[in-house]
Amino acid sequence: MNLNLKRPIAFFDLETTGLDIVKDRIIEISILKISPDGKEETYTRRVNPTIPISKEASKITGIVDDDLKDMPTFKEVAKEVAKFIENCDLAGYNSNKFDVPLLAEELLRADVAVDFSKRKLIDVQVIYHKKEQRTLSAAYEFYCNKKLKNAHSAEADTFATYEILKGQVEMYDDLENDIDSLSKISYHNRNVDFAGRIVYNSKDEPVFNFGKYKGKIVTEVLEKDPGYFGWFLNADFPLYTKQVLSRIKLSMTQKVK
Numbered sequence: 001m002n003l004n005l006k007r008p009i010a011f012f013d014l015e016t017t018g019l020d021i022v023k024d025r026i027i028e029i030s031i032l033k034i035s036p037d038g039k040e041e042t043y044t045r046r047v048n049p050t051i052p053i054s055k056e057a058s059k060i061t062g063i064v065d066d067d068l069k070d071m072p073t074f075k076e077v078a079k080e081v082a083k084f085i086e087n088c089d090l091a092g093y094n095s096n097k098f099d100v101p102l103l104a105e106e107l108l109r110a111d112v113a114v115d116f117s118k119r120k121l122i123d124v125q126v127i128y129h130k131k132e133q134r135t136l137s138a139a140y141e142f143y144c145n146k147k148l149k150n151a152h153s154a155e156a157d158t159f160a161t162y163e164i165l166k167g168q169v170e171m172y173d174d175l176e177n178d179i180d181s182l183s184k185i186s187y188h189n190r191n192v193d194f195a196g197r198i199v200y201n202s203k204d205e206p207v208f209n210f211g212k213y214k215g216k217i218v219t220e221v222l223e224k225d226p227g228y229f230g231w232f233l234n235a236d237f238p239l240y241t242k243q244v245l246s247r248i249k250l251s252m253t254q255k256v257k
Helices: 055-061 074-084 095-109 124-131 136-144 154-171 179-185 218-224 227-234 239-256
Strands: 009-016 026-034 040-046 089-092 121-123 198-200 206-208
Touching: 009 055, 009 095, 009 154, 026 055, 026 074, 026 095, 026 154, 040 074, 040 154, 074 095, 089 095, 089 154, 095 121, 095 124, 095 239, 121 124, 121 179, 124 136, 124 154, 124 179, 136 154, 198 239, 206 218, 218 227, 218 239, 227 239
Parallel strands: 009 089, 089 121
Antiparallel strands: 009 026, 026 040, 198 206
């Protein structure tokens, strides 16, 4: 079967130096772009992260620092990555919590503008866990009846994720073959930013989701405690989260004008 697409969708997977969205970097990216007419295009690239790869990451991926010393940095390939996923919805495995936020951080560090708020995001892991509760290799065997070879290589994981999503759509009668529907089921919370520091309440108002202002409407907090904005921007939050808060702050200024 084919996915019912209104525009291209890019399945992607990142291998990284570690699991910290703020501090870690991409070492390999692989993207499988599917067009509405079924055309498939791939992009796979290793990059020099400019920081050491953790021993844990090297053990999982098999990639060590010396493998990447002559590779371009992500900043050098950021524009071609952005171009490849232009006008694409995005899909991956655990992508809403990790791959998309980390990709957003890397693009921001490279000064390449990509508006992720206009993309539909589909997380195959969330759908899988809501339905079955297992891992990528188990999901591949369960939905596709195949053993996953070369697990933890970005390309193998990317292709497996694409096949799993198609298998999920075929298996569950209540899972619509529609990107809007699949995107909605790919979230546990209605996040405003990827990290979930700011979420929507029942009235679709952005509220803080942590700390002393948890559950408080963002605009009301910024009005009552102007210094909180400056503290937030200087704290160790993801760049994308800071960008989201800055947009909310800017919208407040524009309304006053």
